[in-house]
Amino acid sequence: MLLRPEDAKDWFYKGEGAANIVLGYCGSSLSLVGKVLRIQKVAKGRSRSPNGCLVLSNHERLVWRDIGELVECTSKDVAARAFIQHVMSNLLDSKHVDAGILVHVSKEFLEAVEGNIKSQRPPWRVDASKIDVLHESALLISDHSIISGTPKHDLCIAVEIKPKCGFLPSSEYIVEANAVKKHVTRFKMHQFLKLHQGKISQISLYDPLDLFSGLKDRIHLAITALFACPQNNFRIFFNGSLIFGGLGGGLDNTVVQSHKAEEAIVDLISPSGLQLASFLELVAEAIFRSGILDKLLETQQLDVLDIEGAIHVYYNIISQPCVVCKNLIDAELLHQYSFLHSLSLEESLKIVRGYLIAATAKDCSLMISFSRTEDGHNASDCNSASLKSSNQCYNYKACFIDLDLKPLEKMVHYYKLDQKIVDFYKTSGETEGKPSILEVEAHLEKN
Numbered sequence: 001m002l003l004r005p006e007d008a009k010d011w012f013y014k015g016e017g018a019a020n021i022v023l024g025y026c027g028s029s030l031s032l033v034g035k036v037l038r039i040q041k042v043a044k045g046r047s048r049s050p051n052g053c054l055v056l057s058n059h060e061r062l063v064w065r066d067i068g069e070l071v072e073c074t075s076k077d078v079a080a081r082a083f084i085q086h087v088m089s090n091l092l093d094s095k096h097v098d099a100g101i102l103v104h105v106s107k108e109f110l111e112a113v114e115g116n117i118k119s120q121r122p123p124w125r126v127d128a129s130k131i132d133v134l135h136e137s138a139l140l141i142s143d144h145s146i147i148s149g150t151p152k153h154d155l156c157i158a159v160e161i162k163p164k165c166g167f168l169p170s171s172e173y174i175v176e177a178n179a180v181k182k183h184v185t186r187f188k189m190h191q192f193l194k195l196h197q198g199k200i201s202q203i204s205l206y207d208p209l210d211l212f213s214g215l216k217d218r219i220h221l222a223i224t225a226l227f228a229c230p231q232n233n234f235r236i237f238f239n240g241s242l243i244f245g246g247l248g249g250g251l252d253n254t255v256v257q258s259h260k261a262e263e264a265i266v267d268l269i270s271p272s273g274l275q276l277a278s279f280l281e282l283v284a285e286a287i288f289r290s291g292i293l294d295k296l297l298e299t300q301q302l303d304v305l306d307i308e309g310a311i312h313v314y315y316n317i318i319s320q321p322c323v324v325c326k327n328l329i330d331a332e333l334l335h336q337y338s339f340l341h342s343l344s345l346e347e348s349l350k351i352v353r354g355y356l357i358a359a360t361a362k363d364c365s366l367m368i369s370f371s372r373t374e375d376g377h378n379a380s381d382c383n384s385a386s387l388k389s390s391n392q393c394y395n396y397k398a399c400f401i402d403l404d405l406k407p408l409e410k411m412v413h414y415y416k417l418d419q420k421i422v423d424f425y426k427t428s429g430e431t432e433g434k435p436s437i438l439e440v441e442a443h444l445e446k447n
């Protein structure tokens with residue numbers, strides 16, 4: 001399949017993250033109805049790697065050497081697809097993962113799309129990046145914000161949740177000074193840094209440990225907190241269009257969040273038989289029943305040593321002196337880390353592979369779409385959830401998105417960011433259950 005300039009009018013802007021733009025389909029081709037197109041972006045002013053170049057570095061090819069299709073990739077799309085298909089899909093269950101298929105896209109098609117969607121993209125995203133028009137392929141994926149086959153007269157509501165890390169690390173390689181990491185979630189600590197950096201205007205009370213708890217009431221609590229402060233962790237779609245949450249993947253550029261928006265959501269949702277509160281309850285019910293987050297948590301826990309351990313092992317792989325150990329004077333710590341540096345290459349590769357897979361699992365999103373069951377019958381590929389309060393049964397379908405491979409060279413960034421988050425939390429975060437100065441300031445500003 002080749003998409004030509006005359007096809008561009010059938011694709012509309014659906015959203016974007018740091019690396020990709022996602023388009024929805026509004027044309028009439030049966031093979032495209034119910035699909036989205038995920039197109040790669042390139043940072044403005046940054047040159048792209050020429051076609052034909054291997055996507056992975058030599059060290060990355062070592063880490064992923066068991067996955068032949070991945071190591072030989074000369075296109076990011078092919079690599080993304082291979083990683084999802086051969087790694088993430090096995091871990092998360094293929095029924096919740098769609099690796100997509102590659103379609104050819106002409107330069108003229110991409111240029112036409114770029115022109116059509118420009119006004120809908122968040123300005124800061126337009127300033128930072130554009131569609132990579134020299135890229136010859138894009139990924140065609142099922143649109144997870146709708147349930148295909150939903151009768152025309154019925155409605156489909158979907159949520160997108162970016163759960164982030166759902167466990168507290170317990171690695172023995174976490175230094176005593178950072179012991180707080182074992183008690184406070186990374187999400188919470190990161191909130192304080194983001195507030196300080198002006199990336200968010202309010203601390204979210206969402207607790208990933210609630211969402212991953214496996215307990216219905218705590219899951220419900222988490223969903224309610226996400227709704228109260230969605231940032232880039234929560235969105236609602238109505239018949240495939242975003243009605244609540246931030247457009248463009250930013251942290252705090254929420255398009256619909258006012259009280260009015262809440263009313264609008266209620267209006268929109270009620271024809272499907274749901275009120276807002278029941279809808280949030282239904283989301284919690286689906287997560288609880290499906291157990292879909294159990295596998296995500298297991299995959300996140302492939303990060304066994306925490307970045308404070310994995311960073312040393314990373315230096316084994318790239319065969320360079322460990323920058324962390326170089327700056328250490330504590331003999332006991334040096335001794336502890338010398339064990340990590342004595343690991344074999346095979347053991348080191350396994351640890352770093354696990355860390356990178358876990359990093360993908362900590363950053364992906366979950367989309368759950370709902371429609372009413374017709375006469376109590378389930379759609380063939382859906383599960384169902386019902387609400388005690390309304391006695392109404394709903395079909396739902398849950399899928400993971402954004403399962404991209406993280407670059408090996410990001411390990412150093414991960415280490416630095418981790419230290420920055422903890423250091424900042426220790427100096428400015430909550431102390432002994434009392435709100436921090438930052439929280440108080442944010443509260444005062446808001447009121």
Ligand SMILES: O=P(O)(O)O[C@@H]1[C@@H](OP(=O)(O)O)[C@H](OP(=O)(O)O)[C@H](O)[C@H](OP(=O)(O)O)[C@H]1OP(=O)(O)O
Nearest residue numbers: 017018019190232249250251359362363406410417
């Ligand atoms: O490091 P984190 O936890 O802040 O995660 C980054 C995300 O920030 P978040 O805190 O979720 O707002 C960040 O999200 P935003 O761009 O802020 O919406 C990206 O998902 C980034 O991944 P990548 O660089 O695009 O591969 C994410 O980077 P990775 O750490 O997943 O590589």
Ligand SMILES: Nc1ncnc2c1ncn2[C@@H]1O[C@H](COP(=O)(O)OP(=O)(O)OP(=O)(O)O)[C@@H](O)[C@H]1O
Nearest residue numbers: 015016017018019020022141142143144145401402
């Ligand atoms: N299969 C899909 N169905 C429906 N909507 C989708 C799908 N894939 C992506 N989207 C929408 O497009 C947005 C951007 O997609 P995605 O997260 O894949 O981009 P990204 O650039 O890889 O993100 P990141 O910033 O995490 O790297 C998502 O947040 C979601 O709202």
Ligand SMILES: [Zn+2]
Nearest residue numbers: 312322325337
């Ligand atoms: Zn070291």
